[in-house]
Amino acid sequence: NAAHEVTAFGYGVFGGKQMFEASYIDGLFRLHDQTRGQGVITYDYDNNVNEDVTSVSKMFRDGAAVDAHANSQKTYDYFKNTFNRNSVDDNGQRLLSRVHVGDNWNNASWNGVYMSYGDGDGIRFHPLAGGLDVAAHEMSHGVIQHTASLIYRNESGALNESFADIFGAMVDRDDWIIGEDIMANGAIGLRSLEDPAALIENRTQEPYPDHWSKRYTGTLDNGGVHINSSINNKAAYLVSEGGEHYGVQVTGVGREATEQIYYRALSHYLTASSNFAMMRQAAIQAATDLYGSNSDAVKAVQQAYNAVGVY
Numbered sequence: 648n649a650a651h652e653v654t655a656f657g658y659g660v661f662g663g664k665q666m667f668e669a670s671y672i673d674g675l676f677r678l679h680d681q682t683r684g685q686g687v688i689t690y691d692y693d694n695n696v697n698e699d700v701t702s703v704s705k706m707f708r709d710g711a712a713v714d715a716h717a718n719s720q721k722t723y724d725y726f727k728n729t730f731n732r733n734s735v736d737d738n739g740q741r742l743l744s745r746v747h748v749g750d751n752w753n754n755a756s757w758n759g760v761y762m763s764y765g766d767g768d769g770i771r772f773h774p775l776a777g778g779l780d781v782a783a784h785e786m787s788h789g790v791i792q793h794t795a796s797l798i799y800r801n802e803s804g805a806l807n808e809s810f811a812d813i814f815g816a817m818v819d820r821d822d823w824i825i826g827e828d829i830m831a832n833g834a835i836g837l838r839s840l841e842d843p844a845a846l847i848e849n850r851t852q853e854p855y856p857d858h859w860s861k862r863y864t865g866t867l868d869n870g871g872v873h874i875n876s877s878i879n880n881k882a883a884y885l886v887s888e889g890g891e892h893y894g895v896q897v898t899g900v901g902r903e904a905t906e907q908i909y910y911r912a913l914s915h916y917l918t919a920s921s922n923f924a925m926m927r928q929a930a931i932q933a934a935t936d937l938y939g940s941n942s943d944a945v946k947a948v949q950q951a952y953n954a955v956g957v958y
């Protein structure tokens with residue numbers, strides 16, 4: 648019998664009510680949204696098998712699945728409404744999520760097909776599906792894969808991670824912190840775009856770098872992709888919000904212009920091996936295309952990259 652689209656609901660990891668599109672298929676309600684692209688589906692990943700998340704009523708009871716599903720829909724809608732991009736490939740590719748991956752896994756990932764969420768160990772992280780910025784971070788890796796395809800190592804890898812954080816902060820729009828909802832250790836978040844050095848990076852036990860002169864040059868973390876991402880994160884924050892950084896004044900142009908600049912830089916100018924210097928040029932060119940060569944946006948980009956020491 649044909650699937651019937653329904654509006655369902657549930658309570659997420661932290662008890663927040665989520666409403667979302669689901670389907671009634673073969674006698675059960677399932678986390679299959681057939682209204683977005685070629686679909687948005689959320690699975691319970693048990694014993695290395697995708698199992699449908701089902702319910703006998705329109706209320707779903709698995710908090711991680713509820714959040715992963717609703718957050719995937721919110722992130723799909725962000726890319727469609729903001730950039731007219733239809734899913735990760737701009738061709739409606741099915742957005743597939745797996746929850747309860749691993750054993751108290753303290754991470755989430757994108758593997759080219761699936762967004763995967765660990766439940767966290769309750770010491771470092773709560774279930775990572777509970778963070779809207781986590782879903783946005785992971786889906787953004789899908790967008791990156793289908794655009795610049797930045798190599799996941801050293802400076803291009805730091806840019807890859809930075810774009811995932813920038814769009815994470817744009818989707819989860821009430822602050823400039825990544826992971827603020829899912830930290831179990833009392834930290835304000837995992838990474839801050841506003842003030843990267845306010846937080847300590849766990850591998851190096853150093854403050855996250857907020858200037859190119861402070862970049863990590865070791866081999867941990869694929870050459871510091873989650874560490875040096877903070878340099879470009881800070882630049883993006885400055886483009887949007889402005890401020891003074893290492894004596895350099897930046898006049899911000901707001902979130903709306905910033906997200907358009909970074910999306911255009913990613914989708915039109917960056918390539919797999921782009922480094923920070925090329926990131927600066929790509930953002931200047933994108934801002935020029937969008938707002939003109941003498942625009943406040945171009946000036947904000949130039950000043951922001953001056954402020955983080957990238958020329």
Ligand SMILES: CCCCC[C@H](S)C(=O)N[C@@H](Cc1ccccc1)C(=O)N[C@@H](C)C(=O)O
Nearest residue numbers: 754755756757780781784788825826837873
């Ligand atoms: C296969 C190993 C994981 C690959 C790295 C993934 S893309 C990643 O960057 N995950 C995010 C998850 C996240 C996102 C937002 C907020 C909190 C946590 C990440 O930042 N992972 C950290 C813990 C890391 O891998 O160092």
Ligand SMILES: [Zn+2]
Nearest residue numbers: 784788808811
């Ligand atoms: Zn990532």
